[in-house]
Amino acid sequence: MPLLLLGFRDELTDRPWQPPARHWPGSPLVGGRDLQAGGTWLAVHPGVPRVACILNARGQQAAPEDRRSRGELPLRAAADGSQALRQLHEDLGTLARYDPFFLICADLSAALMLSWDGQHAALENLGSATHVITNAGHTYPSVHQDDKAEHFGPKFAAYRPDADPAATIKDAWGDWLTLAGGDGLSDTDPAAVLVQHELPDGRVYGTTSVSLVALGARGLRYDFQPVPADPTTWYPVHLQARR
Numbered sequence: 001m002p003l004l005l006l007g008f009r010d011e012l013t014d015r016p017w018q019p020p021a022r023h024w025p026g027s028p029l030v031g032g033r034d035l036q037a038g039g040t041w042l043a044v045h046p047g048v049p050r051v052a053c054i055l056n057a058r059g060q061q062a063a064p065e066d067r068r069s070r071g072e073l074p075l076r077a078a079a080d081g082s083q084a085l086r087q088l089h090e091d092l093g094t095l096a097r098y099d100p101f102f103l104i105c106a107d108l109s110a111a112l113m114l115s116w117d118g119q120h121a122a123l124e125n126l127g128s129a130t131h132v133i134t135n136a137g138h139t140y141p142s143v144h145q146d147d148k149a150e151h152f153g154p155k156f157a158a159y160r161p162d163a164d165p166a167a168t169i170k171d172a173w174g175d176w177l178t179l180a181g182g183d184g185l186s187d188t189d190p191a192a193v194l195v196q197h198e199l200p201d202g203r204v205y206g207t208t209s210v211s212l213v214a215l216g217a218r219g220l221r222y223d224f225q226p227v228p229a230d231p232t233t234w235y236p237v238h239l240q241a242r243r
Contacts, residue, residue: 013208020237039075040071062096098116106215140153147189
């Protein structure tokens with residue numbers, strides 16, 4: 001399985017969502033669904049196979065009267081592939097309707113990331129290596145200091161799971177499950193990947209789910225954890241269309 005992805009969704013904990021499934025009629029895509037805006041944070045196309053996901057970024061926000069949900073973008077990327085990112089890169093008028101983001105699209109041929117800070121767009125090919133992407137950008141490997149990347153990057157790079165689609169979740173992912181569970185760090189640690197903190201208005205912002213995706217010639221596997229840090233809640237996502 002040459003391509004592995006571990007994704008954490010950080011969001012307001014009271015924002016409603018549905019776990020991964022075929023939520024979009026007529027579409028082969030599988031992903032979690034944000035009930036507020038209808039989009040997703042991560043989607044897979046089992047038939048290709050392909051995965052696309054989005055991270056919020058820092059920068060200039062879109063004008064409120066024109067703003068569109070960034071959750072549309074992983075659906076477009078998962079459906080159309082890297083060409084969707086290349087088309088967006090050249091369409092600043094459309095990009096200006098979205099708040100800043102990092103959009104990643106990967107299949108067995110390549111992994112591409114589109115960055116948008118509200119003013120400038122950039123495309124980056126993610127080569128055959130271990131990469132850590134946070135809302136600060138591409139932080140591993142990088143010359144820029146980042147607590148999460150410094151703690152987790154070398155650990156992910158040191159062990160590559162088999163991710164066999166036929167194996168149990170524990171056997172497929174091995175030590176990556178420990179890392180996905182936070183590696184024992186407190187949520188107040190600057191390096192923590194599982195976060196939770198109360199905002200001034202009383203709402204809580206934190207990690208609301210975790211995803212593990214593997215792509216290979218043998219197929220695709222997608223495992224999901226709806227309760228972060230609780231290893232008993234991991235389960236394999238059903239990828240076949242219902243008959």
